[in-house]
Amino acid sequence: MRSSEPRHHQRKRAREGEVGTESGDVELPPQLPQEKKGSACQSPPHSRAPPSPEKRTNSCAGEGDSDCVFVPAPSTSCGGGTSGGGGPHQERKLKQATLVSFGLINDASLFRKEIADRDAQIDELRERLSSMESRVAEAESALAASEAQLSQVALRAEHYQRVLREEMLRTARQAKSDARRALHQKHFELGQIAMWHSSGREVWVEGNRPKELIMQLEELSSRRDEVEELKKAAEKRVRQLLRSSDEDSMTPELQNALMESQEAMQLYTSEFAALGSSIQAVKQRQLELDHEKKAFLKEIRRVSDEDASEFMAVLAIGQGQRYVLMQLLGKGGFSEVWKAFDLQDARYVACKIHRVQREWSAQTRLHYRRHADRELAIMRTLQHPHLTRLYDEFEHGEAMFVSVMEYSQGADLDTHLKRYGCMREMEARLILLQVVSALRYLAAQEQPIIHYDLKPANILFHSSNASSLEIKITDFGLSKLIQSRDGPHDNPTIELTSQGTGTYWYLPPECFDTVATPRISNKVDVWSCGIIFYQMLFGRRPFAEGESQRRIWQDKLIVSSARTLRFPDTPRVSQEAKDLIQKCLEYHPSDRYDVHQLSQDPYLQRTSRRSTRSERPSSSLLPPSLPSSALAPTSVAEGKGDAVT
Structure with a gap:
């Protein structure tokens, strides 16, 4: 058994050359000759055999014997049993001369110094290992806490995304309903497209606001014509009175008549100018209303195309229903562009849905797909603040593919x-x-x-x-x-x-x-x-x-x-x-x-x-x-x- 004396005391005694009976014990290194298994015990092939146990005990009895070091005895004898009956923990002592005879060491003091240095390194490594084990335990604990927190965040994010999807779907349905309600209201305000019975052609029927402006313009124009006639009459009357005043002396009656005519002429002139300004204002309102009607007609076509689209009944597209379709933006010959909401990145995007017609020939399909792929290949490389960016692309069904692009809120x-x-x-x-x-x-x-x-x-x-x-x-x-x-x-x-x-x-x-x-x-x-x-x-x-x-x-x-x-x-x-x-x-x-x-x-x-x-x-x-x-x-x-x- 090893001594219970503290290791630092042992190292101190070793440095002072006071290796005791227990503290200086070392195990034989692997270079010592070992006995072969299954054969009889043989003496080591050296010129000098190890001394007998009795002699070793007597010669190493002194604690301060510098020629003596301690090594543990082999755990087994040549016959497979324990040597000397001491078991695997029995230790034996060898004199310095014996270790020298085996070629293991040349100087006991160097050996003791090396042992002390190795012990110090072992202690340092044990301290570092203990510190690292403590840090690993703390990191594992923090990792477990982070994983638990991440799991909660993932569940919360999934819940938020589910709520967001429902909210955006509700918003999309409400927007579509509001658009149709607004169209119905504007039919009365701006007008509507009607079918002319005799020719079967579509004609535009004016609504209330254009009719009101037309009536105002007619009234203002009629009043301006009247005022113009009155103004001309007043001017003629003034000229006549001025001629009369030149021929005859100006009487008080003539002077009063001239003043009244001049006053009337100025009033009519002022009213005529005001009516002209009012007519110009009405015409400007008519011009603005014409632009509003054009936008209204464009919205009618958009809503009509949206109602006819097969995606009107599709709530969302993409992997995991990522893109919620909000409204149709425009329709071309072979594609539709929808405003959509990206649930993953929380932003509005434009989804261009390309359709490959089933009745096309194989060559036409190949040409169209190459054309679209070239456009996507070009957009895929573009990163500039004034160029529309391509975010995503994916297949939708067997005959359609979708390109997801940056969305601009303004007009062109x-x-x-x-x-x-x-x-x-x-x-x-x-x-x-x-x-x-x-x-x-x-x-x-x-x-x-x-x-x-x-x-x-x-x-x-x-x-x-x-x-x-x-x-x-x-x-x-x-x-x-x-x-x-x-x-x-x-x-x-x-x-x-x-x-x-x-x-x-x-x-x-x-x-x-x-x-x-x-x-x-x-x-x-x-x-x-x-x-x-x-x-x-x-x-x-x-x-x-x-x-x-x-x-x-x-x-x-x-x-x-x-x-x-x-x-x-x-x-x-x-x-x-x-x-x-x-x-x-x-x-x-x-x-x-x-x-x-x-x-x-x-x-x-x-x-x-x-x-x-x-x-x-x-x-x-x-x-x-x-x-x-x-x-x-x-x-x-x-x-x-x-x-x-």
């Missing part, structure tokens, strides 16, 4: 221009800056992208707040992906193999070349920027305004009219803005700006007011040397479906 630029006609130059420049920033990002990609269908209908206001002009560019269905480029600021080209697509008012002349296959670059988008900027400033497009898509293509109206660019006299626009438009609308692509050159134009780069009317000083949104990697990221608008081409 086309609706805004139809409503207000034109914009102030300051506002138009701000929108152009954002468009050019997005185009520069597209052109700076490793595989440059040409949007090809840039137009006001594809520029969305991200917020419904009228004071916010933040925009998002959407609809990459016709975009072109250029496979290679020579440098960061080169202008790579690609063959235009899809002639006849796009919106013709916004395409440059080279896109109408039917003799040879033209090569296009991002200068196509620059031309579109010039058309859009012109339209924002002057309220009309510079070429083929009022013409149909069919006639523009058949008669090549863009090719014939785009050589001459004219600017209206009103509204007044700065010369710098006109110069920029001219650079964007150069007939020959070689003379036209590319996207990089457009972004460097002084009109877009300036940071102080020059000659632009009503424009305040503002910082440039496009620094002169902004790398594409610095354009950090951050939609589909209401009423927007597929583009009609």
Whole structure:
């Protein structure tokens, strides 16, 4: 048995050379000769045999014997029993000379020092192990508590999501009901579509508000005509009285009559002017009502399409019913766009549901799917604050797939221009800056992208707040992906193999070349920027305004009219803005700006007011040397479906 004396006392005595009967005992290292199993006991093959137990006891009796160390006796004898009858815990003592004879140590003091050092290391490791075990126990306890808390949070989150789903479903049902109730009410206020019995054609029947304005306008016009006649009569009477006063002397009666006639003439003149102002106000209200009726007709078509959609009865789509369908935004030939609520990320999104028609041929299906996959592949890589982001995509049934995109609350630029006609130059420049920033990002990609269908209908206001002009560019269905480029600021080209697509008012002349296959670059988008900027400033497009898509293509109206660019006299626009438009609308692509050159134009780069009317000083949104990697990221608008081409 080992001594119960504290270990640090043992180490102290060992350093002083006072190894006792118990404290200096060590186990024989594995280098000691061992006896083979199953054979008779043999003496170790050394020149000197170990002394007998009696001699060992007598020679090591002294506690301070420096030539003596203690090792535990082997636990078993050669015959399998315990040696000396002491059992496995029996210890034996060997003199220093015996260990030296086995070649184990040369100096007992070094051996004792090593033992002390090892004991100190063992104690330190035990303390560290104890500390680590304590920390592990604490960590396991904290982990168990965290897991329990996480389980509670997961249950609570699942409950909240379930409640949120029910609430959003209730909101969606209420919104659909409110929309139909509002339509019913507006039928009486604005009018409705009725069937003309004799011809079977649909006709518009005016509602109460337009009728009231028509009646007010008729009354005001009638009264103005009366006042005009009275004013003319009063003027004639004044002229007659003035002639009479020249011929004869002015009598008091004549003077009073002249004063009364002049007073009446002034009253009629004032009333005539007031009636004119009232008539103009009524006409302005009629104009606003016309815009309201157009929006009402658009809502009628939307609700009608929503009622006819098979998704009217579908509450939610996606994995785990993630997207709650709120309302139909728009419908195209082969797709529907729904406003939806993302239960996982708690945000509104736009779900574009693509439908592959069953009656299509295999080739048509393959072509449509490739077209849609190319659009999604392009959007998947885009991370820019003025480009609509793609969040998710998944299959729905056997013949449909869904792309989930960023949702914009505002209307598109086309609706805004139809409503207000034109914009102030300051506002138009701000929108152009954002468009050019997005185009520069597209052109700076490793595989440059040409949007090809840039137009006001594809520029969305991200917020419904009228004071916010933040925009998002959407609809990459016709975009072109250029496979290679020579440098960061080169202008790579690609063959235009899809002639006849796009919106013709916004395409440059080279896109109408039917003799040879033209090569296009991002200068196509620059031309579109010039058309859009012109339209924002002057309220009309510079070429083929009022013409149909069919006639523009058949008669090549863009090719014939785009050589001459004219600017209206009103509204007044700065010369710098006109110069920029001219650079964007150069007939020959070689003379036209590319996207990089457009972004460097002084009109877009300036940071102080020059000659632009009503424009305040503002910082440039496009620094002169902004790398594409610095354009950090951050939609589909209401009423927007597929583009009609």
